[in-house]
Amino acid sequence: MAEEPEDDDDSPLTASDFHHVAQKQIMNAVFATLAESKMQWSVIEPFLETGRAVCVGDFVENARIRIHTQRAEGETWVEAEEAFLGISVSDREDNEEWLSETYWLSDLAIADGNRTEVEAVIAGLERTIGKLRDWLANPGTGGSVETEPPPAEPEG
Secondary structure: OOOOOOOOOOOOHHHHHHHHHHHHHHHHHHHHHHHHOOOHHHHHHHHHHHHHHHHHHHHHHHEEEEEEEEEEOOOEEEEEEEEEEEEEEEOOOOOEEEEEEEEEEHHHHHHHHHHHHHHHHHHHHHHHHHHHHHHHOOOOOOOOOOOOOOOOOOOO
């Protein structure tokens, strides 16, 4: 940390000056200590937990997760090569977007490189397409695609 030039003033130090010098020395000592050692997990964990709580609140209140079929090309919108998932999350206080990610559905399906899993995803997508076609054929008749939340991911 760069040292501030010494003041050439020969007047006696005030309590305020002492406070400033003491605070500066304490901050320098803290920075030096942090640079030389690894902080204990018990010190870091509360920051992580608080950050998670903030993020969860932002996801719950401001997240937008959508399947898209168009992408921007300059000033216009064009058909995308395939459907893709878009995830966007904004801060609850200032509405500033802090996460914006997109993923091709095919990349998500083949991420594990497991042929059996890819075949299962294809079958699931075909069932989804069937539900969407039913909804289009019978709009407003209670045939909503919003049935129940999907089951939890299997462990393992």
